[in-house]
Amino acid sequence: MRNLITCLLCSFIISGCGFSLRGNYELPDSISQLRLASAETHSALERALRNELKPYNVDIIESGVAGDSNLLNVYLLSDTLDRRLLSLFTTGQVAEYELIYTVRYELQFSQRDAQLVEFDIKREYQDDPDAVLAKSRELELVLSEMRKQAANQIIHQISIAQRSSANTAIPKI
Template sequence: MRITLNNLLGKALITVMAATLVTGCGFQLRGLVEVAPLLSTLKVSTPDNFSQFSRKLVRSLESNNINISDQAPYTLKVLKHERDRKVASFAGNAQAAEYRVRLSSQYQLENRNGLVIIGPFKANSERVFLHEPNNAAASASEERLITEELDKDIIRQIQQRLAALSNADIENAEAEAEAKKLAEEQKKQPS
């Protein structure tokens, strides 16, 4: 097979045109988000900073070019991250046939002084999986995989919420929160 300059240039041109069309229509890889410059460095706080969820959240933020630092001007604070598992349906022998796994996280954005400027928000995700009583290992493995998918979904929801905020949104929310705090402090002071 003979490769000519025209064939090579043609293939390169088609590749460049395809890439231009894909990026021009706003296509982004799933999971990648772009946040406002004010959120380019964040502190992350979770109920258990050593949990799998916490580590996944930090890794995902870092993979989106968000620096994680204890000296950041804003903190993404996860107040709760809860898991719930319930029977979704029963088989004819009154044993559980399906289970519903639900994850729920409550989070907010705080400034350096711990003042809540945006939130709290709630992110939920759930899935139903088939329970096989004769194969407990397979059911446990499926539940573990589903829980990992739900964690990813919760993290994606949190990142999308952050991506929806502009610098102006953050600054305005912070000014409102500080004004509200000042008004409350003035009310508490004796006249």
């Protein structure tokens, strides 16, 4: 009985302070639809964002379809992957890179100015010239993970921006 009371007390304290699990972003009820457009048709980031929005039951309206002017508009402007050299083998071949995935997008809420947002996601990547095929597959998986993280970050920033007042800028995370 004592353990049960202690457990309940701890859960009330944690929930009372606003704690939520990582990746558990609650989108406001006012975002039931959004218009999603991308500079690059059917880009990998756009597909990742669509997949990450599925659990939130958000209807995604294509950019060319006429609809409510009060919709949230998300414009994916660009996503680029850059590499920065971190270390070399004694033979002079590259041993380690830092992958830098940069995402630029624009949020347009109704009755508000468009907000341009840019952020980077960084990962270290170890290269092995003896396992080129395996490393190319690993690079694809890392890039896919980075896109998924970028999509989650966009959703999180939408959630924060929706709750902020009309005159404040979107906070950077």
